[in-house]
Amino acid sequence: MLRGVGVDLVSRNRVKQFLSRHRGYVRERFLNFSERRSLKRLSLQEFAELFTAKEAFFKACGEAWMGLEGFQGMRMKRCGGDHFEMEWRTGRTKKLYRGEGHFFRSGDLVGAQAMIWR
Amino acid sequence: MIMEKELFTKVQQTLAGALGVDESEITPEASLKRDLGAESIDFIDIVFRLEKTFNLKIPAGDLFPSHLLNDERFVKEGMVTAEGLAELRGKLPYLELEEFTKDPQITKLADCFTVKMLLRYLSDRLGKSSCSDQCCS
Numbered sequence: 001m002l003r004g005v006g007v008d009l010v011s012r013n014r015v016k017q018f019l020s021r022h023r024g025y026v027r028e029r030f031l032n033f034s035e036r037r038s039l040k041r042l043s044l045q046e047f048a049e050l051f052t053a054k055e056a057f058f059k060a061c062g063e064a065w066m067g068l069e070g071f072q073g074m075r076m077k078r079c080g081g082d083h084f085e086m087e088w089r090t091g092r093t094k095k096l097y098r099g100e101g102h103f104f105r106s107g108d109l110v111g112a113q114a115m116i117w118r
Numbered sequence: 119m120i121m122e123k124e125l126f127t128k129v130q131q132t133l134a135g136a137l138g139v140d141e142s143e144i145t146p147e148a149s150l151k152r153d154l155g156a157e158s159i160d161f162i163d164i165v166f167r168l169e170k171t172f173n174l175k176i177p178a179g180d181l182f183p184s185h186l187l188n189d190e191r192f193v194k195e196g197m198v199t200a201e202g203l204a205e206l207r208g209k210l211p212y213l214e215l216e217e218f219t220k221d222p223q224i225t226k227l228a229d230c231f232t233v234k235m236l237l238r239y240l241s242d243r244l245g246k247s248s249c250s251d252q253c254c255s
Contacts, residue, residue: 021163021166021167022163025169029166055158062196068162
């Protein structure tokens, strides 16, 4: 049974602007340990996809915005092509969400849609 | 100690830079999301910019109540409970919850993140006891 759906969309231009100001902060406060290791260069595309995937997944979970702490707790796994899987163990209560999603692109926009199954 | 007017001006400049809106649109009552169009990446941008502008670190739980909202005592079936509201008032005194309490859907909490909330928070962090009416009027 489908438990939740989430979609997120971000402009590549906005991401470029954001990364040009905050690349160091992003590495330190947005990425988790394994992302810091695997995304050494952190390209605009990599960050845009990671961000939209996490944001879409978070919307599918129906949780309140958890700031940077929440984003760091999410783990995304690329599954080939535009498909990804996601897992999120939230804060202190350790509620566990698992789901999957896909990326899509149109012009300047990068997006992700995520689904959580009960 | 930073003056109230100066604080407001700096916050206005910071938000205008992050959100691409005119400084005149940034009033104390404006909701970051509903009125100024802030989206998730903007919230992060705002936090980072405020940290740089005021040379401080803003822990996640300070402005956005993630640690409270993970607690099942405080949120049930998408609604903040009475106990949750009391906790929010106690832990995040900068939030204005009057409107929110009428329909405390968790997804609407972001509407409470206003410019005034930031001013109060920063005022507190920067060593002033409170943000006066002059600053937030």
